[in-house]
Amino acid sequence: MKQLFKWILSFFTKESKAFKLKIVSELPKEPVEHTLYLEGNVKEDDYWYALLKCPCGCGDNIMLNLMTDSKPCWEVKLINKHPSVFPSIWRTKNCKSHFWVKEGKIFWS
Numbered sequence: 001m002k003q004l005f006k007w008i009l010s011f012f013t014k015e016s017k018a019f020k021l022k023i024v025s026e027l028p029k030e031p032v033e034h035t036l037y038l039e040g041n042v043k044e045d046d047y048w049y050a051l052l053k054c055p056c057g058c059g060d061n062i063m064l065n066l067m068t069d070s071k072p073c074w075e076v077k078l079i080n081k082h083p084s085v086f087p088s089i090w091r092t093k094n095c096k097s098h099f100w101v102k103e104g105k106i107f108w109s
């Protein structure tokens, strides 16, 4: 029931805004909301880090490691031109948000 409520609520809040993907050679210091940045090499389809602003509104930036040789690491896939992140993002600091990014949308856990 709580999940359903959150889901309905998400249509009325800024959380329903889909994340855009932006590929950059250097991650910005002040990322824009609803944008998922990927740092890496487009030609080689090789990315090292992802960066996004925490969707809960706390204002923190979340940096994700995409390199498989260091842990923890995440995977960003483009589905219908929207980014999906695997596995879920679970912050251990500050707001402790736990959410999934699926096809650019935030699903709270």
Ligand SMILES: [Zn+2]
Pocket (backbone or CB within 6 Å): 054, 055, 056, 057, 058, 059, 060, 095, 096, 097
């Ligand atoms: Zn947060």
